[in-house]
Amino acid sequence: MRTQVCIIGGGPSGLLLSQLLHRSGVDTVVLERQSREYVLGRIRAGVLEWGSVETLRAAGVGARMDRDGDPHTGIELAARNRGFRIDLEAFTGKRVMVYGQTEITADLYAARDAMGGVVIDRAEGVTLHDLDRDAPYVTYRRNGTEHRIDCDFVAGCDGFHGVSRKSMPASVLKEYERVYPFGWLGVLSETPPATKEILYANHERGFALCSMRNPSLSRYYIQVPLDEKAENWSDEAFWDELRRRLPPDIADGMVTGPSVEKSVAPLRSFVAEPMQWGRLFLVGDAAHIVPPTGAKGLNLAVGDVHYLWKALEAEYGGYAGAVRGYSDRALARVWNAMRFSWSFTMTMHRFPEQTGYDQRMQETEISYLEQSDSAQRVLAEQYVGLPY
Numbered sequence: 120m121r122t123q124v125c126i127i128g129g130g131p132s133g134l135l136l137s138q139l140l141h142r143s144g145v146d147t148v149v150l151e152r153q154s155r156e157y158v159l160g161r162i163r164a165g166v167l168e169w170g171s172v173e174t175l176r177a178a179g180v181g182a183r184m185d186r187d188g189d190p191h192t193g194i195e196l197a198a199r200n201r202g203f204r205i206d207l208e209a210f211t212g213k214r215v216m217v218y219g220q221t222e223i224t225a226d227l228y229a230a231r232d233a234m235g236g237v238v239i240d241r242a243e244g245v246t247l248h249d250l251d252r253d254a255p256y257v258t259y260r261r262n263g264t265e266h267r268i269d270c271d272f273v274a275g276c277d278g279f280h281g282v283s284r285k286s287m288p289a290s291v292l293k294e295y296e297r298v299y300p301f302g303w304l305g306v307l308s309e310t311p312p313a314t315k316e317i318l319y320a321n322h323e324r325g326f327a328l329c330s331m332r333n334p335s336l337s338r339y340y341i342q343v344p345l346d347e348k349a350e351n352w353s354d355e356a357f358w359d360e361l362r363r364r365l366p367p368d369i370a371d372g373m374v375t376g377p378s379v380e381k382s383v384a385p386l387r388s389f390v391a392e393p394m395q396w397g398r399l400f401l402v403g404d405a406a407h408i409v410p411p412t413g414a415k416g417l418n419l420a421v422g423d424v425h426y427l428w429k430a431l432e433a434e435y436g437g438y439a440g441a442v443r444g445y446s447d448r449a450l451a452r453v454w455n456a457m458r459f460s461w462s463f464t465m466t467m468h469r470f471p472e473q474t475g476y477d478q479r480m481q482e483t484e485i486s487y488l489e490q491s492d493s494a495q496r497v498l499a500e501q502y503v504g505l506p507y
């Protein structure tokens with residue numbers, strides 16, 4: 120088989136890139152290791168920057184998001200059991216959209232199918248060849264049969280554990296990493312959300328987050344030790360611990376019910392540089408991971424896709440070499456979101472060695488945020504997302 124751009128990974132990055140390139144007249148094939156059902160069942164991010172909203176619309180997959188998504192004009196922060204609001208729209212003129220990654224992935228698969236896009240799932244042993252030559256190719260196995268795809272470029276959209284980043288020579292790749300000593304235990308429940316807006320709570324027992332997917336579906340997280348297992352938490356234990364970490368008026372009014380999903384995700388900051396080598400480009404989680412505190416993971420992936428889409432569109436439009444600027448452009452935005460996610464994580468979580476002094480420093484930072492318009496503006500600008 121031959122295609123122009125072979126895309127490794129059928130998560131949001133890979134599908135969105137395929138969809139945008141198709142609309143620009145560039146042919147792609149997407150290779151996904153898991154089954155489609157597995158990919159569509161994953162529950163992850165929930166908050167879209169407005170730039171991501173516009174990119175999804177440009178890809179022709181905005182209709183259901185515009186109908187069912189919920190634009191939010193602010194977020195809430197709490198410390199010492201007191202909450203306050205940051206008016207994102209007043210400071211930036213922008214909103215964020217609450218619409219789950221699970222829905223985005225479903226919309227993208229539907230759009231790819233409708234346009235006759237080639238998305239091959241259950242592709243095993245994907246291997247990238249001749250990435251530093253003029254004619255790269257990709258091999259994989261499906262149902263025991265070996266296949267080969269010849270292409271002009273390879274887009275590595277295969278997440279943190281994928282094969283693409285590992286296909287770059289160690290002498291070229293530089294990796295930066297920080298692993299945090301805790302994870303988030305997340306619960307999805309078919310109950311009305313406890314808050315109208317997303318609430319981030321700093322508490323001496325640990326961080327807590329109230330989020331939502333729609334008026335009858337809530338998403339909550341609590342900080343837990345890194346080795347904690349979701350199966351050790353009954354629903355009751357989760358609700359009790361969440362209530363302890365929230366301001367009393369919110370805890371008292373919260374409606375609880377059985378969880379539909381419960382899992383622990385570790386927190387990590389990671390960047391791989393450069394994001395391209397020869398004819399390979401890294402996109403999204405394949406190149407970088409942020410802790411979820413700033414809700415940047417999916418949004419950074421969409422930003423990368425935007426840059427690569429534009430670069431490949433120009434390259435195929437006759438501007439030979441247009442793709443060369445991709446890595447530098449993407450990384451500039453990535454490092455800004457890295458810094459924001461790290462700083463917000465440090466302010467909101469309880470660390471194992473944290474002293475009373477450290478706790479007071481966090482509380483003072485949050486209370487300064489409550490009192491200072493300037494501080495709120497800085498947070499708001501980054502939360503809604505820096506421009507492309």
Ligand code: RFL
Nearest residue numbers: 128130131132152163164277278281403404414415416417
């Ligand atoms: P994905 O979504 O990981 O998709 C990569 C796809 O590549 C496939 N793959 C391969 N395919 C072929 N061959 C191989 N060798 C392959 N290896 C892997 C995988 O099966 C998968 O389908 O990366 P992508 O597309 O870059 O999208 C990035 C986002 O998914 C990610 O940034 C966010 O979901 C991060 N994230 C969150 N971000 C937020 O903003 N808010 C959140 O609440 C939030 N929660 C999460 C998260 C990520 C999690 N992960 C990665 C475990 C919760 C979790 C549990």
Ligand code: PHB
Nearest residue numbers: 164165330411412413414
């Ligand atoms: C979510 O709804 O899953 C969510 C919201 C905000 C975050 C992270 C996750 O910062």
